[in-house]
Amino acid sequence: MENAASLNRLELLQVADAVAREKVIDRDIVLEAMEEAIQKAARAKYGHENDIRANIDRGTGEIRLARVREVVEEVDNEATQISVAGAQREKEGAVVGDLLIDPLPPIDFGRIAAQTAKQVIVQKVREAERERQYHEYKDRVGEIVNGIVKRVEYGNVTVDLGKADAVVRRDEMLPRETFRQGDRIRAYIYDVRQEPRGPQIFLSRSHPQFMAKLFGQEVPEIYDGIIEVKAVARDPGSRAKIAVISNDPSIDPVGACVGMRGSRVQAVVNELQGEKIDIIQWSPDQASFIVNALAPAEVAKVVLDEDANRIEVVVPDDQLSLAIGRRGQNVRLASQLSGWDIDILTEEEESNRRQAEFAERTQNFMTALDVDETIAQLLASEGFTSVEDITYSDVSEIAEIEGFDDEIAAELHRRAQEYVELTNSELEAKRQEMGVSDDIVNLQLLTPAMIVALGEAGVKELDDLADLSGDELISPEDGILREFGLTADEANQIVMAARAHWFDDEEPETDTADAANEEEIPAG
Known part of the structure; x- marks a missing residue:
């Protein structure tokens, strides 16, 4: 009997070691789960109202059971508390706050008790495993991982990463991409969250940074920090743009990313199911960068409006469809890459618009200042956009316009002020009326x-x-x-x-x- 008991103790420690190794968690966590399971079974036998604690000797595997009662001045619960007088009868010198520990005989596990104990152990081990997974992967957001497809449900793919399972949702896959059980898959960890059912590791193959990280794996200069990926924009499965800059003037960032005969970029294209990739030289000058970003289209000129974060791009008439791209794809990706709103005009459209604006300003000046077309055109061509602009300018500035003198300038300034005052008084009357x-x-x-x-x-x-x-x-x-x-x-x-x-x-x-x-x- 003694040999049998020793064998059971030994087996207990061996099981704990095996579970700890298999689940890659601490042996103590497994033993604590076993202790909790034994406590649960013992309370079922001795009464749930009692505070019964189990301890497994970490060296021998021996199980010790004990009933614990706290020494208190006033007893509220006789099962877990004892008065000072009662405690002193059992243990000399007992004071309030002491714990009286009464050893209990070991129990034989019945079938139900054993089943309950197993459930507690499995649950505790699963919780410990989830905690380990969360702490292991929460700091790996932004990495690329390889895994094997475990199952596919409603288009969502569950991936076995070896030590944990991860999920690639349908909207994080490339269009028309399908996986079957057992397929190898490479994806980007974009989020790790603690959820009630355990940690969830979310993977993506459509995330812009997935492509950036793939280039980091294919291009040693990016991995070494010589070339930097500054921005990425993707239309997953169709087309993408990536902006790169070299910290070493002797290395061409675009050439390094393309590789010998396109070998490096082709490796990324193959992984992304044939997604076309434009590699662009990044520039701190926003206008130059946006011109690069609109490649392969040629740009005639750009006009930046920094306050509105908008840029107007003028292209030759035959380049318009190329600049916009199929279904607006090229200009949309360039806008995402640069962070600017991009308006594209042909040279003819821009010319027509400028002429219309010039004619409108000329007419406004003729009407407001009661001048002929020549004077109104001179004002418009000098950059005056409204009558208010003239009132804000010095007479000397107006006099510098070719063909004007001080007398004409002063008269124009006076008429502009009169017009603005009259307009404002009319607006003021309208304001009061409303x-x-x-x-x-x-x-x-x-x-x-x-x-x-x-x-x-x-x-x-x-x-x-x-x-x-x-x-x-x-x-x-x-x-x-x-x-x-x-x-x-x-x-x-x-x-x-x-x-x-x-x-x-x-x-x-x-x-x-x-x-x-x-x-x-x-x-x-």
């Missing part, structure tokens, strides 16, 4: 014409304006002030200025409360 609040008039950045436009849209009180968003003011489709060329920052400033009184209202309450407190102190 009942737009003086509080709105006092806001900076708003011109009289903008205030009337707000009034026509029903924005008449400060709170009406404060309830709007910047986008509702400048949205190209239906923005109230879309015709006034405001930037997103300026629109947000107007809205925040309108909201300022909300916060001012809170301050007097605080001041009043402070004053009341100060008055009460001497009285107390």
